[in-house]
Amino acid sequence: MQFAVNIVVLASLYALIACGYVLIYRVSRVLNLAHGELMMLGAYLLFTVASSVSPSPAIAVAAALLLSLAVGVLVYLALMRWMTGNSVLAAVLLTLALGIALRGLMILIWTGQPRNPAVVLHIVNPTIEIVPHGRVSLLSLLLVLTNAAVYGGLFALLRFSRWGVRMRAAGQNPLLAAQRGINLHGVYAMAWGVSTLTAAMAGILMSLDTGLESTMLTVGLKAFPAALVGGLDSLFGTLIGALIVAAAEVFLIQDVDPLLSDVVPFIVLLAMLIVRPWGLFGTREELDRV
């Protein structure tokens, strides 16, 4: 049973990070290679707010999330907006450069020293036996629940809200959407904001559970296969992709060799790209765009 619990927790982490990749790609056709760095930035913002402004968990987390949302919007308005109309490759390269720049800035500002936001916020993280022989930390449980809530929220946003419909329209046919009066820059900025917000949620929960250090961004990279395996434009597919990748990783650590944990997500990705490059639930035509 602990095996299953480990899979669900890891899958929730990957899914929460990967939904950001999918959201931006689905709406603007850009692969955001700075996603891991934005996730880590959210965690550092939490630490800074907690140490310098307020040690109240509610205030610190809310402030960090709002700041992350603002960062996402700012990234679009200041950088990605100028890529509109240019080749997709140029936009992807820009996100790569942004990620490297963010990494350097974070080291300069916060140094590479490990931090512990949970200590600053006086958050206790007890162990809970959620099922017989299945234990999880409180923050890991919160991660699972947050993931469920985020996906529910995103499904509702994209399906039922006006802005969600606009986002889907912009993703399917930006030219027609613009001609119909949809403010593309507004839609893209919102996508970047929400994507960075969800990444920050993952970063914040991870840092509260296991501490914050500069290697955290590699988890963002390991979540990328979850998005590709499920289908880069499918949120539901991302959930399934995250489960597959997490299950493979936990199984191989447990029963084969722990050192495979780093490469497993990418082995799964390679296998999927060979067999079904558009992912389990992705749209086949998307492959040409990528």
Add this chain to the structure above:
Amino acid sequence: MRMRAIWALPAAAMMACTIAAGRAAADDSAYQVGVTAALTGPASGSYAPILASMRLYLDRVNKAGGVNGHPVKLIVEDDQGEASRAAANVKKLTVDNNLVLLVNDSLSSTYLPTMAEVRRADMPLLFAGICPKEVYPPADRLMFCASLFGAGYDTRNAFDFVKEKAGGDVRIAVIALSITVSRAEADYAMKYAKEVGFTAVDEEIAPPTTPDYTPYASRLIAKNPNWIYAWGPWFMQVKVYEALRKLGWKGDFICSAQMDAGPDLARIKDPHLYINGPDTLVSDNLLAHQEIAAASKQAGLSYPTNLLVEGWIQGTVITQALKDTGWPATPEKVRAAMSKVRVGLGGVRGGDLTWTDTNHFRAVQYYRVWHWSDKDGKVVVIQDWKPYDVK
């Protein structure tokens, strides 16, 4: 006009470089010490504070008149913890400057290329990170190490302590990180466990980028150990420990005391978590710790004092070595002086640091063991200084 303007820029850049190089070469009133350090990159959290406090110590020495009347100048290059960058840095440092000593303040993965370059330049090399086997007897003539990490001896003291504490059947599991020295120490630990009569039940090696150590903790628990030993970067050790407790494991855990260990021990408050190491904890509040804290505050450093102790020790050793060298200095004179150095460390370690012609680690390595005491409500010493002759 535009063509001339285009060529002016690279010409100006070349002139600036030449002037800078000339300035470095002409600065021969100072002891020049080159440093290749992981200032940025994933490992910078461990290594940047060491350089910061080394610089802090040497700035104080320079303000007080320098060594033998000459300042000590640190020339630093960032290698980001990457072997190729470290090699390029060392080449550049040795070619462009009149160095008398080189310092490697970076990951062990940078050691081999750094060592190759200093052998080519016949330059003494001081390791500020984990001590490689080249410094143990019979030591390589150019390699020296003053840092707290003592591969082999850390494990020996830990297991000797466990044997004394447990007094009976010990089923021990070992976990380390998949980096060279950590793996090597884990392998040694499995071997030494058998020598001291333990049952070595499991050895786990985790990749450095592991986000969640729960699966590794599950594997360890499955083998039913009553003791678990971890040796690696502090973040790995503490995350494994927390994952074990999360899964309900109630055994005893012992690991290597590093710069971050003291505050975490006080935070976790578990009497069954032991740390084993050669440096005193900052909570001991020795005069040396107060001095470091005061200097750090004056310099406006943001690192906590516990992260600055190691670099302070490095600065102390460098100063003593250069003092013994005299002036003018050459790499060979510095090397010869370092091979006979003896320096007091203000009680921060169990004894003086002494190097000889064949031993560039230290003649005696001392260890203490600490844990949280519920009775005293603080971190206490449970085993006082125990010496190990380094042979």
